[in-house]
Amino acid sequence: MKIAFSPCPNDTFIFHSLVNGSVPGFDDVKVTYADIDQTNGWAAEGEGPSVMKISFAALPYAASDYDLLQCGGALGRGCGPLLLMKQEDTSDWHEKTIAVPSDKSTAYLLFRLWQKQQFSGVKAAVTVMPFEDIMPAVERGDVDAGLVIHEARFTYQNFGLKKLVDLGDWWEQDTGTPIPLGAIIAKKGTDTDMLAAGIRTSLTAAWENPEKVMPYVMEHAQEMSEEVAKSHIDLYVNEFSFALGSTGREAVEQLLTRAADEGLVPEMNWDDLWNKQS
Incomplete structure (x- = not known):
């Protein structure tokens, strides 16, 4: 499996076990560390690795080629741009x-x-x-x-x-909703149930033993201090990273429906999107 996500602490924290061979069924994962502008562009063109972290704002441009996973992303409160x-x-x-x-x-x-x-x-x-x-x-x-x-x-x-x-x-x-920031998408035809289970296993392992994950996080942390990296993780890795749930889905719908109404993004087919997800 080929996957692309940013070198930011929240992504490396979540995916540490998945990409380092610690999750059964994910023994050969090839990682590309890419800026969000790169992955958004790849997603919009239907290119790039089979699994990517993108902005939720880029989802309407990628929906014809990719499915959205309801885990692994970044939503939250008090964490906006x-x-x-x-x-x-x-x-x-x-x-x-x-x-x-x-x-x-x-x-x-x-x-x-x-x-x-x-x-x-x-x-x-x-x-x-x-x-x-x-x-x-x-x-x-x-x-x-x-x-x-x-x-x-x-x-x-x-x-x-x-x-x-x-x-x-x-x-x-x-x-009144949290901020939908980053999403995990997978090319259509990917076993999203298996992938979602793998991501949740990886995240659970990181929560249970964060100190084991921190060397990998800091290796890619772009010269930030460990204190800042941990603050980053605390802010952006939360219950929505494990599962969007009804609150997360409402937030995503509010953002993209409102943006579509303003003519800023293409319209989404919400029934098609949610009915496929784990």
């Missing part, structure tokens, strides 16, 4: 250039929904760059603002940046 700037004046949004981690990321989709609600008729210019490059670019003044994800919520003050808005807080207050 942040819009960061050096200053807080929002009066000239039409002149702003904002760096985003992917034009099909949930972060960018949330930003577009928020912008439509808060700044009618105003559209900022957007440039895509790897998420780890965004805060340094804002700090240097290469871009006016940055939309950040992952561990950036713990470190943005180190770059002298200010939080303009927490889009996760906005989403939760507006909808």
